[in-house]
Amino acid sequence: MKATAIARPNLALVKYWGKLNQELNLPLNNNIGITQEGLETKTTVEFLPELKEDEIEIDRKVLDKEKAKKMVKHLDRIRKLANFSTRAKVISENSFPGSAGLASSASGFAALSYAGVKAAGLELTKKELSILARKGSGSACRSIFGGFVEWVSGRTDGGSYSEQIAPPEQMDIKLLVCLVPGEKKVSSTEGHKIADTSPLLKCRLSSTKENLTKIRTGILEKDFSTLGKYSERDTITMHAVMMSSSPPLFYWSPKTLEIIKKVIELRESGTECYFSIDAGPKVHILCEEKNLNEINREIKKSGINTIISSPGEGVELTNKHLF
Numbered sequence: 001m002k003a004t005a006i007a008r009p010n011l012a013l014v015k016y017w018g019k020l021n022q023e024l025n026l027p028l029n030n031n032i033g034i035t036q037e038g039l040e041t042k043t044t045v046e047f048l049p050e051l052k053e054d055e056i057e058i059d060r061k062v063l064d065k066e067k068a069k070k071m072v073k074h075l076d077r078i079r080k081l082a083n084f085s086t087r088a089k090v091i092s093e094n095s096f097p098g099s100a101g102l103a104s105s106a107s108g109f110a111a112l113s114y115a116g117v118k119a120a121g122l123e124l125t126k127k128e129l130s131i132l133a134r135k136g137s138g139s140a141c142r143s144i145f146g147g148f149v150e151w152v153s154g155r156t157d158g159g160s161y162s163e164q165i166a167p168p169e170q171m172d173i174k175l176l177v178c179l180v181p182g183e184k185k186v187s188s189t190e191g192h193k194i195a196d197t198s199p200l201l202k203c204r205l206s207s208t209k210e211n212l213t214k215i216r217t218g219i220l221e222k223d224f225s226t227l228g229k230y231s232e233r234d235t236i237t238m239h240a241v242m243m244s245s246s247p248p249l250f251y252w253s254p255k256t257l258e259i260i261k262k263v264i265e266l267r268e269s270g271t272e273c274y275f276s277i278d279a280g281p282k283v284h285i286l287c288e289e290k291n292l293n294e295i296n297r298e299i300k301k302s303g304i305n306t307i308i309s310s311p312g313e314g315v316e317l318t319n320k321h322l323f
Helices: 065-082 104-119 126-136 188-193 201-220 224-243 254-268 289-300
Strands: 002-007 010-014 019-021 031-037 041-047 055-058 088-094 148-152 161-166 174-178 273-276 283-287 306-311 316-318
Touching (some): 031 174, 031 201, 041 104, 065 088, 065 104, 088 104, 126 161, 148 201, 224 283
Antiparallel strands (some): 031 306, 148 161, 174 283, 174 306, 273 283
């Protein structure tokens, strides 16, 4: 059986850095994200008896065994659930750059999980699907759901899952994705492993509790200012942990800092907006639609290309297969 799924990355408003359990991808803290419309991963999976090994292609590049290792391991999880050993052909395409702080692994493993489960003839609930996706890439469990999503950190495999806080249409919010050039040299997976070397980690974990409460309230009460303020605060504390770890991790580039300063200048001049940055050089600017065009013009003056995004739907199936 062949199945194709479309998933979208998600921007974490309250982020996590560091894991309680590396193998199970259990984060140190709950986190909240927005699933993003306008950025997509499309993945087709088919289990074929004639294959001797999995064949995986991403963005028209066939992966060698080393690069395919994480995806093969995830397919093994699906095979175990389905109680068979048949190998799979997988083709995946992204509408946006990977390995650059845009959560391509989140949308990638969300799409792989759903397409793989359906191709294997399995039926999982959204909660069960989020648990499965989490094992491939932590934030993939948030991409299973649409709109505003919270990932419950948990302390066990079955206790760490995502759930929707509110649907995409809950708030007037736009995400201006600033495509700062560059790929991260240290993966998030490797970065998480050294989070506890930072003397600032405990302070950050303490602050995330307030950030979570404030942002949940901001979402439910449609309070953009509160959501933006505490999301920006959370970004800064996470990157402070990264920069103070051993060895230090600097995901920002000069252009990243330039955009940060531009956002602060715009806000001080009366145009409300906030920045959010995951593990990479690219910047997301949170704003309301009324200010979007002005902010976009200012960013483009810096020579940076942008993508306009908004809260989007969760993972879904399509009958338009890639092979």
